[in-house]
Amino acid sequence: MYLIPLSNAFLNILKKISMAKIKYIEFSGTEHEIDVSSGLTVMEGAIKNKIPGIDADCGGACACATCHVYVAKEWIEKLPPKEDSEEDMLDFAFDVKDNSRLSCQITVSDELDGLVVNMPEKQF
Amino acid sequence: MSETIKTDCLIIGAGPVGLFAVFELGILGLDSHVVDNLDKIGGQCAELYPDKPIYDIPALPECTGLSLIENLQKQIKPFNTPFHLNERIDEIINTGDLWKLKTTGNKVFETPNIFIAGGVGSFEPRKPPIENVSKYENKGIQYSIPDKNFYKDKKIIIFGGGDSALDWTVELSKIASHVTLVHRRDEFKAANHTVNLMKQLVKEGQVDLITKNQISDVKGSDRVEKAIIKDNEGNEKIIDCDEILIFYGLKMELGPINDWSLNLNEKQIEVNTENFETNLSGVFAMGDISYYPGKLKLILSGFHEAALAAQKAFIRARPDETLTFRYTTSSSDIQKKLGVK
Ligand SMILES: Cc1cc2nc3c(=O)[nH]c(=O)nc-3n(C[C@H](O)[C@H](O)[C@H](O)COP(=O)(O)OP(=O)(O)OC[C@H]3O[C@@H](n4cnc5c(N)ncnc54)[C@H](O)[C@@H]3O)c2cc1C
Numbered sequence: 001m002y003l004i005p006l007s008n009a010f011l012n013i014l015k016k017i018s019m020a021k022i023k024y025i026e027f028s029g030t031e032h033e034i035d036v037s038s039g040l041t042v043m044e045g046a047i048k049n050k051i052p053g054i055d056a057d058c059g060g061a062c063a064c065a066t067c068h069v070y071v072a073k074e075w076i077e078k079l080p081p082k083e084d085s086e087e088d089m090l091d092f093a094f095d096v097k098d099n100s101r102l103s104c105q106i107t108v109s110d111e112l113d114g115l116v117v118n119m120p121e122k123q124f
Numbered sequence: 125m126s127e128t129i130k131t132d133c134l135i136i137g138a139g140p141v142g143l144f145a146v147f148e149l150g151i152l153g154l155d156s157h158v159v160d161n162l163d164k165i166g167g168q169c170a171e172l173y174p175d176k177p178i179y180d181i182p183a184l185p186e187c188t189g190l191s192l193i194e195n196l197q198k199q200i201k202p203f204n205t206p207f208h209l210n211e212r213i214d215e216i217i218n219t220g221d222l223w224k225l226k227t228t229g230n231k232v233f234e235t236p237n238i239f240i241a242g243g244v245g246s247f248e249p250r251k252p253p254i255e256n257v258s259k260y261e262n263k264g265i266q267y268s269i270p271d272k273n274f275y276k277d278k279k280i281i282i283f284g285g286g287d288s289a290l291d292w293t294v295e296l297s298k299i300a301s302h303v304t305l306v307h308r309r310d311e312f313k314a315a316n317h318t319v320n321l322m323k324q325l326v327k328e329g330q331v332d333l334i335t336k337n338q339i340s341d342v343k344g345s346d347r348v349e350k351a352i353i354k355d356n357e358g359n360e361k362i363i364d365c366d367e368i369l370i371f372y373g374l375k376m377e378l379g380p381i382n383d384w385s386l387n388l389n390e391k392q393i394e395v396n397t398e399n400f401e402t403n404l405s406g407v408f409a410m411g412d413i414s415y416y417p418g419k420l421k422l423i424l425s426g427f428h429e430a431a432l433a434a435q436k437a438f439i440r441a442r443p444d445e446t447l448t449f450r451y452t453t454s455s456s457d458i459q460k461k462l463g464v465k
């Protein structure tokens with residue numbers, strides 16, 4: 001009687017904090033603002049929502065570099081730093097810049113609410 | 125053209141799933157040939173993660189990509205299956221009940237069954253998406269070296285920071301008139317020994333090393349003459365050259381498979397889950413390249429798919445014989461095929 005409304009309220013809170021809005025900007029300039037669940041990667045958010053510009057050939061194993069994105073300048077510092085394997089794999093991406101990341105290596109959390117990523121002209 | 129090779133099944137792809145397909149066909153008494161574009165057996169496991177551990181192979185709590193492949197090779201040894209490496213299947217032609225296939229090495233196969241175990245496609249060199257770079261491919265720009273003597277007394281630029289880039293920098297510095305190595309950062313992902321050799325050559329003035337730069341464009345007339353590189357701030361620099369070598373690793377491309385009139389779902393081939401046949405009879409797809417509702421791109425799924433496809437392949441290859449279900453534990457016939465004494 002009393003538990004049900006409580007758990008519903010609880011679920012709603014959970015829902016609220018376990019999503020982050022992520023803006024994916026295609027090379028052409030087309031923007032997609034998507035709610036991505038925490039725990040998914042930025043790459044998975046794009047693939048699940050069929051956003052063009054991220055290929056992710058290896059499915060997130062950090063083995064293909066076809067999920068390359070440029071992170072908006074103000075977000076670079078806020079993301080967890082790159083592991084060595086990501087930096088190594090970036091050798092195989094095209095037109096790598098200081099704000100380049102592999103989107104399969106960025107896990108979404110509520111701290112990332114508002115993240116903006118730009119897709120490169122081409123994934124190699 | 126060379127003579128036609130006849131076989132019960134032609135397997136495209138020497139990844140884990142192609143290898144296990146050899147086994148499943150073999151214990152039914154069917155022979156097979158395997159073709160792979162790579163220079164080695166093992167598909168993604170050998171090319172992308174030979175040393176990484178895998179934990180979800182049934183009854184193998186832990187193995188590496190490479191040890192999985194070595195064990196699969198051991199398992200299929202009794203069948204003495206021919207492998208055709210460094211060759212890609214470009215074309216499949218239907219001739220009634222049989223299929224004809226041609227490789228890039230001009231081999232021709234004739235078979236009632238094609239197993240496509242092609243993963244995410246064949247491994248091809250990554251090529252920078254720059255118009256002039258495509259224009260000068262084979263006109264001064266190469267992605268591999270068939271004959272190193274071609275580079276004697278040439279002025280060469282090598283792009284990349286992995287093993288191939290470093291090995292060739294060291295090797296070609298002995299015969300080229302000049303070698304410049306360009307890489308996007310100061311760290312190299314190559315054997316320490318080779319990195320040190322390269323650094324020594326830089327010290328001795330035999331090799332020019334330019335880091336924190338990437339390829340931006342190339343220029344030339346009939347052949348390539350200059351590379352334009354840019355640093356992280358976008359400042360460009362022009363380097364004269366006779367030859368450019370680009371080593372940015374490999375990428376998987378569906379490539380020719382796109383043109384075989386198969387029903388595709390994005391980059392995968394649609395199959396039925398009864399026998400993993402595609403919309404073309406006698407053409408089966410298994411492993412990462414196959415698609416059906418619920419498909420998981422896991423090695424273990426590919427093994428199951430290969431076993432079921434082999435059953436149907438038997439019916440096509442031996443229409444007059446009956447197929448009986450047997451366990452390897454108790455079938456003396458299977459054990460004979462496996463050479464068990
Ligand atoms: C880093 C990483 C970690 C992984 N970890 C696991 C794990 O823990 N567990 C798990 O189950 N899976 C894992 N996988 C996935 C697993 O490797 C794949 O599911 C498996 O390799 C698929 O096998 P396959 O035989 O279907 O294809 P592949 O291994 O991709 O092999 C296909 C082969 O076909 C060749 N080919 C394609 N087209 C042609 C053509 N036209 N002509 C000639 N040759 C052709 C290619 O060159 C390639 O060698 C991982 C993958 C990666 C990248």
Ligand code: FES
Pocket residue numbers: 043055056057058059060061062063064065066067089102103104105
């Ligand atoms: S999906 Fe392959 S490296 Fe990110």
